[in-house]
Amino acid sequence: MFRTALRNVLAHKARLLMTVLAVMLGVAFVSGTLVFTDTLGNAFRNQSAKSYDNVAVSIETFAGDDEKTPGIDDATLEKIRGLDGVASATGRVNGFAGVADPDGKLIGNGWSNTGANFSPGKDGKDPQYTFVEGSGPAENGSVALDKDTASKGKYKVGDPVRVATNGPVKEYTLSGIFTTEDGAVNAGGSLVLFDTPTAQKLYLKPGVFQNATVSAAGGVSDQKLLDEIEPLLPKDATAQTGKALADQQAKDIESGLTSLNTMLLAFAGIALFVGIFLIANTFTMLIAQRTRELALMRAIGATRRQVKRSVLLEAAFVGTLASVIGFVLGLGLATGLRSAMGLMGGKIPAGPLVVSPTAVISAFAVGILITVLAAWLPARRAAKIAPVAAMSSVHATASVKSLVVRNSIGGVITLLGSAGIVGGAATGGTSGRQLVAAGAFFALIGVIILIPLLSRPVIALVRPLLKKLFGVSGKLASQNAVRNPRRTGATASALAIGLTLVTGISVLGVTLGQAIDKMTTDNIKADYLVSMASGDSLDESALTALSKADGVSALSPQQAAWFEVDGDYFSASGVTPGDVEKVFALTTESGSLASLKDGQIAVGSKTAKKHGWKTGDTLPVKFDDDKKGELKVGATYKENEFLSPFVIPKELADRHSASTRPEIREIWIKADGGASKANEQSIVDALGDNPAMSVMDRQDIRDMFGGFINTALNIMYGLLAMALLIAVLGVVNTLAMSVFERQQEIGMLRAIGLDRGRVKRMIRLEAVVISVFGAVIGVGLGVFLGWAIGRTLSADIPGYALVIPWDRLGVFLLLAGLVGVLASLWPARSAAKLNMLTAIKTE
Numbered sequence: 001m002f003r004t005a006l007r008n009v010l011a012h013k014a015r016l017l018m019t020v021l022a023v024m025l026g027v028a029f030v031s032g033t034l035v036f037t038d039t040l041g042n043a044f045r046n047q048s049a050k051s052y053d054n055v056a057v058s059i060e061t062f063a064g065d066d067e068k069t070p071g072i073d074d075a076t077l078e079k080i081r082g083l084d085g086v087a088s089a090t091g092r093v094n095g096f097a098g099v100a101d102p103d104g105k106l107i108g109n110g111w112s113n114t115g116a117n118f119s120p121g122k123d124g125k126d127p128q129y130t131f132v133e134g135s136g137p138a139e140n141g142s143v144a145l146d147k148d149t150a151s152k153g154k155y156k157v158g159d160p161v162r163v164a165t166n167g168p169v170k171e172y173t174l175s176g177i178f179t180t181e182d183g184a185v186n187a188g189g190s191l192v193l194f195d196t197p198t199a200q201k202l203y204l205k206p207g208v209f210q211n212a213t214v215s216a217a218g219g220v221s222d223q224k225l226l227d228e229i230e231p232l233l234p235k236d237a238t239a240q241t242g243k244a245l246a247d248q249q250a251k252d253i254e255s256g257l258t259s260l261n262t263m264l265l266a267f268a269g270i271a272l273f274v275g276i277f278l279i280a281n282t283f284t285m286l287i288a289q290r291t292r293e294l295a296l297m298r299a300i301g302a303t304r305r306q307v308k309r310s311v312l313l314e315a316a317f318v319g320t321l322a323s324v325i326g327f328v329l330g331l332g333l334a335t336g337l338r339s340a341m342g343l344m345g346g347k348i349p350a351g352p353l354v355v356s357p358t359a360v361i362s363a364f365a366v367g368i369l370i371t372v373l374a375a376w377l378p379a380r381r382a383a384k385i386a387p388v389a390a391m392s393s394v395h396a397t398a399s400v401k402s403l404v405v406r407n408s409i410g411g412v413i414t415l416l417g418s419a420g421i422v423g424g425a426a427t428g429g430t431s432g433r434q435l436v437a438a439g440a441f442f443a444l445i446g447v448i449i450l451i452p453l454l455s456r457p458v459i460a461l462v463r464p465l466l467k468k469l470f471g472v473s474g475k476l477a478s479q480n481a482v483r484n485p486r487r488t489g490a491t492a493s494a495l496a497i498g499l500t501l502v503t504g505i506s507v508l509g510v511t512l513g514q515a516i517d518k519m520t521t522d523n524i525k526a527d528y529l530v531s532m533a534s535g536d537s538l539d540e541s542a543l544t545a546l547s548k549a550d551g552v553s554a555l556s557p558q559q560a561a562w563f564e565v566d567g568d569y570f571s572a573s574g575v576t577p578g579d580v581e582k583v584f585a586l587t588t589e590s591g592s593l594a595s596l597k598d599g600q601i602a603v604g605s606k607t608a609k610k611h612g613w614k615t616g617d618t619l620p621v622k623f624d625d626d627k628k629g630e631l632k633v634g635a636t637y638k639e640n641e642f643l644s645p646f647v648i649p650k651e652l653a654d655r656h657s658a659s660t661r662p663e664i665r666e667i668w669i670k671a672d673g674g675a676s677k678a679n680e681q682s683i684v685d686a687l688g689d690n691p692a693m694s695v696m697d698r699q700d701i702r703d704m705f706g707g708f709i710n711t712a713l714n715i716m717y718g719l720l721a722m723a724l725l726i727a728v729l730g731v732v733n734t735l736a737m738s739v740f741e742r743q744q745e746i747g748m749l750r751a752i753g754l755d756r757g758r759v760k761r762m763i764r765l766e767a768v769v770i771s772v773f774g775a776v777i778g779v780g781l782g783v784f785l786g787w788a789i790g791r792t793l794s795a796d797i798p799g800y801a802l803v804i805p806w807d808r809l810g811v812f813l814l815l816a817g818l819v820g821v822l823a824s825l826w827p828a829r830s831a832a833k834l835n836m837l838t839a840i841k842t843e
Contacts, residue, residue: 019282019733020322022275022726023367027326029268029722031363032333035355037261039334043351045250050181054127055242056216057226062236071208072237079232080212085220090119090126091209093199096534097192098692099145100162100169101153106691108149110533112189113692114182115165117199118144129193133157134176137195144176149190163192164692165202166532166661167539213242267719270501272370274494274723277448278730279374281490283311287382299387311379312372319371323364330363331355410449417443421784425791432792440785444500447781448493451774452485455492458773470765473758476749477765480738481773491734492774494727495819498720499775499812503782504789505716510805511790513709518799520702523640526583526668527675528683529696538664542687546667549686551679554582554670558642560663561653564622570607572646574653574662583668587638591615595634596649602635607645623656641798727774728819735767735827746831756832763831767824768817775816779809 052058061071072091080089097115099107106113118136120126126136129144134157137143143161145153155161159174178193185191200206216225222241230239240248297307335353420439424432447454459482466474481488530546532538538557546555559574577596580586586593589605596602603613613619617633637647654662671679675697687693696704739746746759754762787802794800 019279019318019371020325022278022729023272023319023322023371024326024329025722025726026268026272026275026370027323027363027367028329028333029271030265030366031327031330031359032337033261033264033268033330034359034362035331035334035353036337037257037264038354038356038359039338039351041254041257042354045254046351049246049250052242052246054215055213055245056220056222057214057229057239058242058245059212059214059229059233059237059239061210061234061238071204071210072212072234073209074207076232076234077209077212080214080229083225083228085217085225085228087215087217088121089212089214090121091117091196092119092211092213093117093196093203093209094211095199095203096165096532096536096692097190097194097202098164098533099149099153099190099192100164100691104162104689104691106164106533107152108189110692111535112185113534114189115163115192115194115199115202117196118193119196128182129178129180131176131178134174136178137175137193137198139195140198141172142175142195143172144178144193145174146182146185146191147177147179148185149192150174150177162691164690166536167202168541169688169690169692264719267722270497270720271722271726272366274497274726274730276370276374277490277494277497278726278733279315279371280378281487281730281734283315283375283378284381284486284490287311287378287385295385295387298385304383307385308379308383311382312375315371315375315379316368319368320364322371323367326367327360327363406449407453410446410453412446413442414446414450417441417446421788425788428792428795433789436785436788436792439788443784444497444781447496447777448489451493451496451777452489454777455485455488455773456482458776459488459769462769466765466769470761471758472754473761474765476762477769480762480766481769487734487738488770488773491730491770492777494730495724495771495774495816496778496781498724498727499778499816500782500785502717502720502724503779503809503812504785505713506805506808507783507786507803508789509709509713509716510808511786511800511803512793512797513706514803515797515800516709517702517706519641519797520705521698522799523585523642524583524668524698524701525585525670527671527698528669528680529694529701530667530669530683530687531665531694531696533692533694537661538667538693540662540664542693543664543667545686545688546669546683550682551672552669552683553672554579556580556583556668557650557662557664558666558668559650559653560644560665561648561657562624563646563656565611565619568611570646571644572601572648572653573644574648574650575643577649579670580647582670584640584642586640586643589636589638591633591635593635593637593647595632596647598634599649599652600632600634601649601652602637602647603633604639604643604645605636606639608633608636624658625656626658627656728823731767731771731820731823732826734770735763735824736830738766739763739827739831743834746834750834759832760828763828764821764824767827768820771816771820771823772813775813779812783809 059072074091077089077091080086094114094116096113098110098113101107118126118129120136124135129136131144132147134144143163145155145161150156153161155174155177157174157176160171161174162169162171164170180191182191194202197206200208204210214225214229216222222243226239226241233239297310298304302310331353417439421436421443422439424435424437424439426432427435459478463475463478466478468474470477530538530542537560543555543557546552554576556576556579557574561572561574562569563572564570575596578594580596581593588602591602593602601619608614613633613636615633615636618630619633620628621631622628631648639645650662657663669683671683673679680695680697683695687695750756750759783804790800790802
């Protein structure tokens with residue numbers, strides 16, 4: 001039977017091509033994902049270990065510019081240096097620093113643009129940085145840049161460099177260019193080195209460090225040093241050995257990559273699931289075409305088990321071949337992904353491509369098992385072929401009883417799944433989404449089982465149109481599409497699965513995007529928003545400068561503040577009284593916002609109602625600086641998504657801040673005459689053309705809040721593309737094998753007058769009908785799932801309302817039709833080229 005299986009694979013290699021391609025693509029996705037994440041993890045682990053090679057003990061604090069988090073002062077650092085066994089102790093301080101390119105734009109992405117202190121030892125070198133040009137900054141007014149940033153900005157040693165921190169932009173002289181293993185730089189950001197006093201002044205306060213690294217003298221245990229250092233540290237500091245920190249970072253890297261791995265493998269699983277239908281369809285059709293051959297094997301003594309084993313061996317051969325090719329392609333995919341990350345600005349540390357035994361075993365196990373599993377039902381049917389079938393050329397067909405049982409099971413599963421989806425939508429929240437997910441799985445399985453039953457009535461609806469538009473070719477195409485409902489169903493199922501997911505995320509994404517957009521437009525009146533590109537707080541000087549800018553009619557910060565009321569902590573927004581209602585859409589429900597000018601506060605109506613507060617009440621509070629006092633409620637307002645539950649005067653927030661620097665997250669501006677180029681330029685000029693500050697108009701604000709939805713949708717579309725490609729291969733495969741199976745019929749049609757053009761048209765229309773049928777099922781189910789998931793989120797999203805993206809759904813259906821046309825090119829050409837006499841003689 002082994003030789004028989006091998007002979008059959010070689011004999012039908014052309015008809016098994018699409019199966020090999022489907023499995024190959026799925027295996028490439030799986031192996032590429034595993035090799036890519038293993039390579040990424042290994043590179044970052046090695047980088048992490050390298051960066052802590054000479055670190056015996058690492059000390060970290062949450063130092064700020066307040067007394068609650070004092071950090072490590074010079075005296076503490078000197079005590080550590082004085083311990084026996086300490087070779088050196090280096091203090092570190094860091095924060096945001098952005099560098100302008102020659103056009104004045106920020107180099108880097110904002111969140112990974114950092115600044116730090118250059119801390120040379122006795123030899124004048126800082127072990128964390130290797131200088132390729134010049135030297136480290138030795139005095140105020142000079143800085144050093146990492147090599148990539150200097151290259152992007154076209155800077156050379158001695159050039160002036162505009163650097164922005166949280167305050168006004170300043171010009172420094174470039175003293176040197178260095179390379180480093182710093183994570184921010186490897187993430188595509190920039191690193192600016194200042195002399196230590198300047199860095200402390202910028203980010204903390206003189207004589208204080210946030211972190212420190214300690215190196216040990218030869219022969220001294222890291223743990224021994226750690227035990228001696230810990231009693232010397234302030235309460236907010238934590239210390240661990242360099243090895244422990246490197247190990248922890250390695251675990252964090254692994255944890256982060258596990259999430260990426262899981263997401264990519266989930267989409268690979270979807271692609272392989274779609275491939276199951278192609279594989280099962282292929283073997284089903286092969287077995288139907290080989291009915292006489294298999295029956296003859298039974299007649300000469302082959303048992304049912306041997307026939308079944310023969311078919312499964314064929315599947316194993318196909319799966320093994322596809323796995324080998326797919327694994328090699330996966331290695332190429334992993335290499336390509338690594339290169340693509342570099343092109344997008346992310347730097348991956350140098351290192352070899354890591355091919356682990358897990359990746360190899362997983363790839364081959366997936367490829368072979370999926371193929372054998374998909375071929376199991378066809379093999380089972382093959383084993384049931386009676387020896388007497390060798391007397392006839394009639395292909396094996398499903399019994400009426402089997403179809404009735406199939407449809408009954410499918411109906412029950414679909415109803416159960418639909419009930420779960422509706423129940424989850426009604427429940428809402430996390431539990432509701434879990435119920436929707438479970439219901440979606442069963443509903444999808446049920447619909448897949450029912451697709452053969454649905455094919456006849458659905459395709460019957462378009463039959464008159466096809467006949468009217470395309471004549472005999474249209475009539476024959478519609479009849480061929482439902483001749484074998486199982487085959488049509490399996491082919492359409494692959495497209496339906498892919499489009500169910502694509503449509504579901506499209507409906508959900510567009511609905512959420514519109515809700516977020518509505519929330520944005522309904523809650524703000526401002527023409528401009530100013531914020532730091534890094535997400536850090538703005539300096540007070542920005543607010544002062546903007547208040548003097550031409551064209552600014554009103555502005556208010558959104559300054560963070562906190563206080564405690566009756567044991568509960570609340571966040572508050574420090575704003576400018578009199579201007580806040582001009583930049584935010586605030587609906588007063590009681591009292592007046594004018595009371596903010598008198599030092600009173602405004603409370604969101606939901607918060608007030610929950611705690612039983614009303615206008616005129618006096619609340620006992622404990623401020624962030626630990627001082628106590630009383631605040632009078634001057635107004636209640638309808639909650640605004642851009643403000644905290646409490647709105648307080650900025651003066652009050654400043655007076656009770658625990659920090660010497662106010663935490664101004666944003667500045668909102670109303671301009672005379674609305675947004676204009678002149679007003680925007682006035683704001684940019686007032687800020688000193690600061691590359692680290694972002695100035696956005698209302699459209700930019702809408703794009704910022706809605707942009708992540710579009711990005712997520714595009715990522716999902718890209719990841720689902722593999723599943724859709726396999727579905728297309730399924731259409732090609734079904735048509736090609738159908739043409740081979742119907743050679744005699746096509747020959748007869750040619751003999752009675754159907755020319756080659758109409759034969760091609762018949763095959764093309766058949767492909768379009770099957771593709772669009774699968775698309776209609778997928779789009780319908782996807783809209784249903786998008787609605788259900790959206791309902792579970794609606795309570796957390798103000799202004800939520802279902803939006804059906806008719807334009808996208810129309811594009812999906814048109815693309816499905818185009819897929820049918822493209823998929824039919826080869827089969828239609830093959831059918832048209834058949835020699836009619838040879839085809840008529842074919843059994």
